[in-house]
Amino acid sequence: RLHLREKGKESGQGRRGGGRGMVYEQIHTARFGAADKETPPLEFVRPLSELCLRAAALHFRSRPTFAGVPEKYKERLAALIPTDLPLNVSAPLIDMEQYWKRCATDLFQNCLPADHGHSWKQLFFEKTLEEALENFDGSDSAKASLHKLLATCADFVYKLRIRQFASHADIGFIFEALPNLYSLSITFGSRSVGMKYERSIFGMKLFDSECLSQQLPRSETLTTLILQENILDDEKMRRLVVGLRDNVTITSLDLSHNRISDRGTRALCKCLGKESVVSSLNLCDNQIHSEGGKFLGRALQSNTCLLDVNIRLNRLGEKGGCYVFEGLKSNVGLNRINISGNGLGDGSGQGEAVRVFAAMLRVNTHLRSVDLSSNSLGAEGGVVLRDSLEENVHVTQLDVRVNKIAPEVLA
Structure with a gap:
């Protein structure tokens, strides 16, 4: 022993x-296993609170509630809840941003909450609805599914960017189901069609313009309407104007990259009178000629609400430019205008448009930014601009690049 x-x-x-x-x-x-001296000892027993939270998350699908959960544990519970819950269950109950961030990053790439009100929940529902609308084929089953989704996300959608709407269905149901919608960007047609290309599937149809026109007067929240790349011509523009004329909420209107010509411009200018609330108008890359410039000039004479007008990449020419600048002489509201790429001037500097523009600068005290780039004002036109700017202390930005003006002229 x-x-x-x-x-x-x-x-x-x-x-x-x-x-x-x-x-x-x-x-x-x-x-x-072998002990690791650099790591702390293992936690043999989880806290009872953690076990309860895991059990609640595991059974959240059958018992969806936060009732009885202390406030300090709700974020942890939301972090444990699976992201594949039915939306009609998770939408009204879960407000924790971290949960919706997980849902969004699991489904979508390039998520930028800054474009969606700095809210992950808003981002998730807006992108989910956009995807559903872009893939909508008009069938009965798709309609039922879409209406169910609209009912679920109605309170969380404020902004929509629909890059393709191939079904050409009546979009009235979108306005009726989304009471908070303030910005709508929609392009009719299909993307990435490949070998199934047909010219008829692209662009807005007369039916689409009529349906949209009917909804515009009824909308009480829509402030931004973007209709880019819709092959929107004069006839469709005239039908759309019927609704725009009675709308009192839209302040930003984007009709760029379409086929609006002089007749369509004339119809649009009827909505730009003294009672208009549109402050930003984009008509870039259309087919507006000198006659359309005349209507724009007349509208600018009396309009006091427009702050920003973009008519670049049109075909105003010398006469159209003169009409616009004449209208700006008596305009008291516009701060910014882009009239680049419109064929102003003849390269010799003897054009009338640059002289009317110079005369306008001497009397207009509200204009702050002007883009005259990609025209043909010429060297003498540059001298005229320089002399007029010496008498104008209000314009802070003037772009005259690609105008055949020597740098020393404006030095």
Whole structure:
């Protein structure tokens, strides 16, 4: 017995020795692996609160509620809830942004909440609805599914950017189902059609313009309407104007990259009178000629609400430019105008448009930014501009690049 006790002391395995014993170490290694001195010991038992939260998250689909969960644990519970819950369950109950961030990043790429009110929940529902509308084929089953989705996300959608709407269905249901919609960008047609290309599937049809026109007077929240790349011509523009004329909420109107010509411009200008609330108008890349410039000039004479007008890449020419600049002489509201790429001037500097523009600068005290780039004002036209700017202290930005003006003229 004495011999065994001494042997235990020597090996450090005695009951009162400093070690835990070889058997204990072997059992511990077999159960938990070799100990790592650099890492803290494992937590053998999770807190009861964590176990409860995991159980609540596991059964959230069958019992969706936060009732009884202390406030300090709700964020943790939301982090454990699976992201594949039915939207009609998760939408009204979960407001935690981290949950909707997980939902959004699981489904979509390039998520920018800054474009969606700095809200992940708003981003998720807006992109989900956009995807559903872009893939909508007009079938009965698709209609039922879409109406169900609209009912679920109605309170969380404020802005829509529909890059393709191939079904050409009556879009009235969008306005009726979304009471908070303030910005709508829609392009009719299909994308990435490949070998299935047909000219008829692209652009807005007369039916589409009539349906949209009927909804515009009824809208009480829409402030931004973007109809880019819709092959919108004069006839469709005339039908759309019927609704625009009675709308009192739209302040930003984008009709760029279409086929609006002089007749369509004339119809549009009827909406730009003294009672108009449109402050930003984009007619870039259309087919507006000098006659359309005459109507724009007349509208600018009396309009006091427009702040920004973009008519670049049209075909105003010398006469059309003169009409626009004459209208600006008596305009008291416009701050910015872009009239680049409109064929102003003949390259010699003897054109009439640049002289009318110079005369306008001497009397207009409200204009702050003008883009005259990509025209043909010529060297003498540059001298005329320089002289007029010496008498105007209000214009802070003037772009005259690609106008055949020598740099030293404006130095």
